[in-house]
Amino acid sequence: MADRIVTSDLNGTEKEHEAQLRPQNFSEFIGQKKVVENIDLMVKSSVIRKAAMDHVLLSGPPGLGKTSLAMLISKAIGSELHLVSGPAIEKKGDLAAVLTNLKPKDVLFIDEIHRIHITVEEILYSAMEDFRLDILIGQGASARTMQIDLAPFTLIGATTRSGLLSNPLRDRFMAHLNFDFYEPEMLGKILMNNARKIHLDLSEEAKMQIAMRSRGTPRIANRILRRVRDFALVNKSKQVEYKEVKAALSLLDIDDLGLDSMDRKILSVMKNYYHGGPVGIEALSATLGEDKQTIEEVYEPYLLKEGFILRTPRGRTLSEKAAIHIA
Ligand SMILES: Nc1ncnc2c1ncn2[C@@H]1O[C@H](COP(=O)(O)OP(=O)(O)O)[C@@H](O)[C@H]1O
Ligand SMILES: [Mg+2]
Missing domain, CATH: 1.10.10.10 (Winged helix-like DNA-binding domain superfamily/Winged helix DNA-binding domain)
Known part of the structure; x- marks a missing residue:
C-alpha cells in the first residue's frame, strides 16, 4: 500500500514530508472556501467567548486537508491538539484516558471516526453533549454509574464516509463540513507555495501539468512535486519544465488523465x-x-x-x- 500514489495510511517518511508542506496558517490553506468560512466564524466566536469551539465533523476523501485544517484550528484557538485514530481506540478506557487529559478549549481530533468501535463511541455522547463521562462500574445488581466532569473541549471528527456515522454521533456535531476535490487552479496555488518551500523553481506549464494530474488532491500534488524535485536535482535543472514533470508522472505511473x-x-x-x-x-x-x-x-x-x-x-x-x- 505504501508505494501507491493514493493511500489513506501514511508511513513514517511520508508523514515527515507532509509535515514540511502542511499549511502553517490560514492564508496558506488554499481553497475549500465554504469550509474555511464556516471554520473562521466558529474560531472567532470561540475566541470572543473564551470558550471551546463547537464540535465539527469534516468529511471527504483522503488527502484533501482535514488533518491540516484541524491543526490550524487548534493553533488559532491557542489550544493543544490531541490526535487519535478511531479504529486504533480499542477500549472505552483508552478513550476515557484521552478525554480526561484534555484541558479547557483543547481540540481532540479523531481521524476515521466512522470506524470507531460502537461501545467506545457511546462514551462520546455525554462527553460531547455535557462534557461528562459516564462510566459503569461493577456488574449486575451492584453496578453503578460514576460520572467524571471533563474540561470543555472541541471534538473534530474526520471521515472519508460520513454516511457510515451512527445517527447519535452525527447529531452531536454542530457543524458538518464537506471537503470537495480541488480545481487545478487551486492545486496550482498550493504547488506554487510548496515549490517555494522546497526551493524549486517551477515553470507555469510544469505547475499546471502537475495540478491537472493530481486527482484533485493536494496530497498527491505534493507527492508528484517531490518526485519532480528529484528529477530536477539529478538533472541539475535550474527551472523545472514540463520535461521533468512528464518523467516523474511516468515513473509514478500516472496517465494523461491523472489516473494511477x-x-x-x-x-x-x-x-x-x-x-x-x-x-x-x-x-x-x-x-x-x-x-x-x-x-x-x-x-x-x-x-x-x-x-x-x-x-x-x-x-x-x-x-x-x-x-x-x-x-
Ligand atoms: N487547502 C490546502 N492548502 C494547502 N495545502 C493543503 C491543503 N489541503 C491539503 N494540503 C496538503 O495536502 C497534505 C495532505 O492533507 P491532510 O490534511 O493530511 O489531508 P486529510 O487529513 O484530509 O487526509 C498536507 O500535508 C498539505 O500539504
Ligand atoms: Mg488526515
Missing part, C-alpha cells in the same frame, strides 16, 4: 470481467484482490466525480469515457 495504475486496473476489470457492469462492490473487490473499503473510500470518489464510473441501483457501471480511455 490502480484506477486503471479498476476500470479495466469492470470492462473486461464484467462487460462494463453493473457490478457490485463485493464482486469488484474480490476480483481486484483489494479491500472493499479502500476501493470505496480512496479510489471510487474521484472516478465517480470525473464520470469514469456511474452508480446505479444495481451496482457500478463503466462510462463510455472510461471505456474509451482504457481501450
